[in-house]
Amino acid sequence: MTQRETIAAIATAAGAAGVGIVRVSGPGCRAIAATLLGRPPEPRHAHYLRFRDGDGEVIDDGLLIHFPAPQSYTGEDVLELQGHGSPLLLARLLRRCLDLGARPARPGEFTERAFLEGRLDLAQAEAVADLISAGSEAAVRAARRSLDGEFSRRVHAVVEGLTALRVWVEAALDFPEEEVDFLAAPELRRRLHDVAADLAALRAAAGRGQRLVDGLHVVIAGAPNAGKSSLLNALAGEDRAIVTDIAGTTRDVLRERVRVDGIELTLVDTAGLREAPDVVEQEGIRRARAELARADLVLAVLDDQAPVPELPLPAGVPVLWLHNKADLSGAAAHAERRPDGEHLWLSARTGEGLDALRQRLREAAGLGEGSEGAFSARARHVDALARADALLAQAAAQLHHGAGELAAEELRRAQDALGEITGTVDADALLGRIFGDFCIGK
Ligand SMILES: Nc1nc2c(c(=O)[nH]1)N(C=O)[C@@H](CNc1ccc(C(=O)N[C@@H](CCC(=O)O)C(=O)O)cc1)CN2
Ligand SMILES: Nc1nc2c(ncn2[C@@H]2O[C@H](COP(=O)(O)OP(=O)(O)OP(=O)(O)O)[C@@H](O)[C@H]2O)c(=O)[nH]1
Ligand SMILES: [Mg+2]
Numbered sequence: 001m002t003q004r005e006t007i008a009a010i011a012t013a014a015g016a017a018g019v020g021i022v023r024v025s026g027p028g029c030r031a032i033a034a035t036l037l038g039r040p041p042e043p044r045h046a047h048y049l050r051f052r053d054g055d056g057e058v059i060d061d062g063l064l065i066h067f068p069a070p071q072s073y074t075g076e077d078v079l080e081l082q083g084h085g086s087p088l089l090l091a092r093l094l095r096r097c098l099d100l101g102a103r104p105a106r107p108g109e110f111t112e113r114a115f116l117e118g119r120l121d122l123a124q125a126e127a128v129a130d131l132i133s134a135g136s137e138a139a140v141r142a143a144r145r146s147l148d149g150e151f152s153r154r155v156h157a158v159v160e161g162l163t164a165l166r167v168w169v170e171a172a173l174d175f176p177e178e179e180v181d182f183l184a185a186p187e188l189r190r191r192l193h194d195v196a197a198d199l200a201a202l203r204a205a206a207g208r209g210q211r212l213v214d215g216l217h218v219v220i221a222g223a224p225n226a227g228k229s230s231l232l233n234a235l236a237g238e239d240r241a242i243v244t245d246i247a248g249t250t251r252d253v254l255r256e257r258v259r260v261d262g263i264e265l266t267l268v269d270t271a272g273l274r275e276a277p278d279v280v281e282q283e284g285i286r287r288a289r290a291e292l293a294r295a296d297l298v299l300a301v302l303d304d305q306a307p308v309p310e311l312p313l314p315a316g317v318p319v320l321w322l323h324n325k326a327d328l329s330g331a332a333a334h335a336e337r338r339p340d341g342e343h344l345w346l347s348a349r350t351g352e353g354l355d356a357l358r359q360r361l362r363e364a365a366g367l368g369e370g371s372e373g374a375f376s377a378r379a380r381h382v383d384a385l386a387r388a389d390a391l392l393a394q395a396a397a398q399l400h401h402g403a404g405e406l407a408a409e410e411l412r413r414a415q416d417a418l419g420e421i422t423g424t425v426d427a428d429a430l431l432g433r434i435f436g437d438f439c440i441g442k
Contacts, residue, residue: 003027004076007109008102010090011441017085019062022093023441024102025110029077032100033066036081041066051081053096060089074110075117108438112431115423122423122434123152123381129438130213130376135257135264138367138374142212145375151209152422154202154375159418161195162392166411173404183404192396199392203385208366209377211296215257215264216365219291222301223309224248224272227324230348231301232269235260235357241269248272251284253291261358263365268295273311292317297364299357304329304345320360324348380434381421388417 006026033041037049051059062083072078081093115125127146134140172182220228224247232241236258242249254269268291271284297318304323313319327347346353395410419425
């Protein structure tokens with residue numbers, strides 16, 4: 001293996017803070033540490049010292065810690081310089097490390113090295129970034145689980161199931177003269193079914209994990225005056241949108257990032273859907289429809305006192321029907337009479353029924369009952385799982401037709417698709433894209 005370069009970056013967030021850290025990784029750490037300290041550092045010992053520049057001028061006082069390889073975050077030699085959290089001081093400290101032979105780290109390069117050193121697999125490395133940028137406590141917990149290898153373990157379990165299937169099929173192909181046709185064995189069929197079920201469950205869980213990371217895109221739609229903007233305000237806990245008793249008040253799309261019971265939502269308020277009299281409102285309605293098309297969930301708001309309008313909702317998007325103004329109709333009691341998850345009675349004005357709505361939003365975000373153990377995931381993972389799923393279905397069909405060779409090939413490709421998740425397969429091509437989205441210093 002060629003000797004890697006030594007990389008350095010400010011690892012803490014930009015801006016004034018109590019403490020800031022410059023992190024260095026690679027073979028040059030020991031020499032940089034010895035120069036700054038005036039003697040070789042003790043392993044994993046916090047040395048208090050004055051950091052000086054090349055002319056001997058004091059930059060800052062702080063702590064120096066050397067983590068000799070492989071016991072470090074990256075698995076390489078790592079050096080931490082912990083100074084005061086001033087962006088200007090930290091920039092000088094970083095400059096000093098560069099003068100002593102390091103080069104600036106690219107985004108995510110420390111974690112990329114941890115991956116290359118085998119300290120984390122790819123799904124875990126991505127979980128590091130998801131942990132840092134998590135927008136809700138639930139997302140933090142989910143990223144924590146993926147970082148601890150929960151997701152990877154489940155991927156491995158399916159890979160093992162696929163391997164066992166392949167072994168079976170290939171053995172059957174190797175010994176065609178056997179009396180029994182092993183390809184037609186009910187036991188093989190049963191195992192195939194079990195692996196497919198595990199994969200489907202994992203795919204669903206990863207989809208929930210992705211929604212946790214990305215946050216849920218929730219679009220509020222309905223007839224004019226139904227109380228859509230009032231609902232946005234009630235969920236946001238603040239008067240964000242204009243509310244009046246004039247139908248057609250909201251004309252533009254209003255987006256609010258809100259946290260509801262530990263989940264992150266993008267709530268989108270839209271113009272009331274109707275045959276609009278003027279062009280401004282028409283444009284608002286056009287935009288409302290565009291938002292609806294990319295919703296994870298639609299909250300269709302109805303005025304419980306008015307006749308149910310025809311709403312042009314897109315097919316294939318989950319819809320929750322909210323019968324608003326229940327304070328006027330006194331219909332909150334309906335909720336008990338019709339315990340139907342898709343219909344809720346509530347009042348944006350008094351707040352009654354909002355707890356039930358929050359609970360449904362949690363469920364939509366994958367945090368309902370039985371969702372303990374949620375782990376974070378990304379579109380890349382969900383896509384790989386979908387491909388593995390399709391390949392497994394093809395393998396099953398081919399086995400059904402006695403095409404063992406083809407089935408074995410599809411099983412191998414399904415395995416490779418799963419290998420992309422943890423980075424055991426095809427990782428090189430993915431690294432630039434994955435780590436390029438990280439922050440510098442991570
Ligand atoms: N100051 C500081 N805090 C930090 C980090 C860091 O790099 N520096 N981390 C960076 O993201 C996170 C912690 N991640 C780390 C992971 C492994 C090791 C490490 O030294 N592992 C060795 C030793 C383990 C042990 O002594 O038990 C190893 O695994 O061999 C350090 C930090 C969060 N807090
Ligand atoms: N009594 C009662 N009035 C409500 C409730 N929700 C909204 N309203 C009233 O209904 C009227 C319309 O509310 P908005 O929130 O502006 O309705 P909207 O759906 O955003 O209307 P447009 O933007 O015009 O499409 C206002 O006068 C609100 O105060 C409710 O739960 N109970
Ligand atoms: Mg409105």
